[in-house]
Amino acid sequence: MNKLSFLITAIKTYIGLYVLIYIFPFPLHHFPYGSMYITQPIDKVKGSLNLFVGKYILGFEHLEYVPMNGSGDTTLDYISILSYALLAILILIPILILVRNRFKLNLFYKFILVYMRYFVGLTLISYGVIKFLLGQFPGPSYLALESSYGDFSPMGLAWRFFGYSDLYKAFMGISEILAGVLLLFRTTQLLGALIAIAVTTNIFIVNLSFDVPVKLFSGHLLFFSILIALPYLRALIDFFLLHKASMVSTIKYPLYNKKRKFAYWGAKVYFVGIVPLGMLIGHIQSQEFRTYPNEWEGVYEITEYQLAENEASGRFSKWEKIIIQGKSIICVNTNRDREFYSIDNIWNEGELNFLSQHDQEQPFTLKINELESGAYSMAFELGERYATFLTRRKLKEDYLLMNRGFHWVNELPFNR
Known part of the structure; x- marks a missing residue:
């Protein structure tokens, strides 16, 4: 393995480790009791790591782990980026020393690309579904209609702007669902990644422009979408810029025996069919807590x-x-x-x-x-x-x- 090849492999492995640390324990919370017995304990461990880095490396004295409260841009969230990056380096060093087989490292990165596809895809599907329901962008309420324009926060202004138009909410929802669904299949992953880049860029810019506290998470969704499309960069340049004929190769999985095929199709049916259906049912069931018929409104x-x-x-x-x-x-x-x-x-x-x-x-x-x-x-x-x-x-x-x-x-x- 020459130096350039080794450097590229090391960078890809490092990115893969960071992505794995950031996303995990997804998708375990989609399994029965997975959130209670797996996801929450692992999140607490990750929170403890972030507290350690914040207190003993960065010198923040007054930090505490708080479960998700609606903001993804807390001080601890920013510290988590550094702690995950440092942890990825600590894991990378022994891997590069012990694993000399470049094929295995490249196989790990390919697995991470699949992992990212499902993470971004299911996240965008969830985002898209709630655009058609009461929740993220509610229509103008009486309190909002009676409030002064200058009393809104930037986020409140953005939420009411998007919430006013059912047509625009439907457009955003369809775009997110389309990108998410396309990412769940190998043959359409490039198209899904390109649409996801457009969708997540818009989300990220809105979050920056209106101080919506999901900047880190939306930035990661954009980053992951770019990584998914990056292996096809040469073909995209040839087609769009150089006007050359180009071919996108289809990823094939080594399903040599019946057990592997059964495991593959079982996982596919679960994450492409059952999980999105479960999210849809959950979102619909949540509507009863968001609506309250009141003839005296x-x-x-x-x-x-x-x-x-x-x-x-x-x-x-x-x-x-x-x-x-x-x-x-x-x-x-x-x-x-x-x-x-x-x-x-x-x-x-x-x-x-x-x-x-x-x-x-x-x-x-x-x-x-x-x-x-x-x-x-x-x-x-x-x-x-x-x-x-x-x-x-x-x-x-x-x-x-x-x-x-x-x-x-x-x-x-x-x-x-």
């Missing part, structure tokens, strides 16, 4: 206060509007401060029970009554405190953003 703007003398200057007198959406009641005062309550039950004839805390024993009561004039009477009972308001109800179709609609023909731009 809307924004109720207070037009008249009917308060007892002792409440004339109290907190009720400062309420400006009451927002009801799903399981939430949000009371907004003149300073735009908000009080959040959770609906416990909705009874007939407009009676709602709601709580300020989950462990509250006696729920509060709100009675809503539609008057002949079209106004709404709202009677609150919060313990021993009472207040009644006359309100004007706004529904989503009363907002320009929601009622403007789509127009093929626009004689003038309508940019407000």
Whole structure:
């Protein structure tokens, strides 16, 4: 093995080790009880490694391992990149000393390419499916419609921008599912990788542009997609830049006996069929926790206060509007401060029970009554405190953003 060949093999082996450390224990959490008994303990071990590197190598004193909280860009997540890179070097050195067979090292890297294909593919399928359901990019809520543009975080602005258009969400979802499905098959992996590069580049740039705390993970998805396409770089240059005839070779697995064939097709059916189907069912089942039928949803703007003398200057007198959406009641005062309550039950004839805390024993009561004039009477009972308001109800179709609609023909731009 000459020096250049040895260097290329060493780099590929190092990348393969880093990818393996980063992705593992995927896909074990897809097996029954795999998350509880395998994935979570391994994640804790990886977290302990990251804590060690952070505290004793980088000098961070106040670090602690916190399970996934929605952010993938915590201090410990950045430290994990260094700790995985260092661990890959420590494993690489004895491998290069002990394993002199270049074929085995190249075979390991080919296995890692397959591993990445399934990881990126199943991740993108999961991302794509949730675009068609309530979750990642919800449509404009009443609270969002009543919020000031300047009060949104960059991430909140991006989420509401994408969530507004069902068509655009469907476009993103189809693109992600298409890339993911194509990556799961050898014959379509190059096309899947090219689409995945486009899709993950968009995701990564959005995360950078709007400070979405999934920058590291989306960056890795883009990196893995590039690695999957990289073996075909020569053919791509010949075809797209040099306009030469080029051929993409098909990867063949050495399935010499029935056991290998059975294991291969069993794994294929499981990860190409059962796992995506399980993810789809899981996402659909999660919808019952995201939706809550509530006929009283809307924004109720207070037009008249009917308060007892002792409440004339109290907190009720400062309420400006009451927002009801799903399981939430949000009371907004003149300073735009908000009080959040959770609906416990909705009874007939407009009676709602709601709580300020989950462990509250006696729920509060709100009675809503539609008057002949079209106004709404709202009677609150919060313990021993009472207040009644006359309100004007706004529904989503009363907002320009929601009622403007789509127009093929626009004689003038309508940019407000």
